[in-house]
Amino acid sequence: MPGKSIHVVRLEGLQWVVEARDGADARQFFPNRTEAIAAATAKAQEEKADLIIHTRDGRIGRRKTFSNDSRNIKR
Numbered sequence: 001m002p003g004k005s006i007h008v009v010r011l012e013g014l015q016w017v018v019e020a021r022d023g024a025d026a027r028q029f030f031p032n033r034t035e036a037i038a039a040a041t042a043k044a045q046e047e048k049a050d051l052i053i054h055t056r057d058g059r060i061g062r063r064k065t066f067s068n069d070s071r072n073i074k075r
Contacts, residue, residue, distance in 0.1 A: 003067050005050040008033070008040045009058065018043065021052075 005021040016036035018028040030036035037053060044051035045066045055061040 003049060003065075004047055005052050006040050006044045006047070008036045008051075008053045010054070010056055020049075 007019050007021060008016060009019070010016050010033070015029045015031055016033050018030065018036050018040040028036075028039060030039065040051055040053070043049070044064075048067045050063060050065045050067065052060055053062040
């Protein structure tokens with residue numbers, strides 16, 4: 001079973017959002033990408049989850065894992 005992942009995505013015409021893949025956590029909204037990434041990084045570290053940062057067009061831009069896995073993917 002895959003581990004938890006925290007995503008940073010942009011809602012078209014709106015703000016940047018931090019959300020968990022499983023949807024269990026409420027979305028957090030941020031006025032800019034930098035603040036969203038900082039909050040998502042802290043959350044991923046705390047929850048030992050994967051951090052997935054999407055580009056403005058929705059594609060995966062970067063991925064980093066904070067889980068106990070030895071894999072650490074950067075794009």
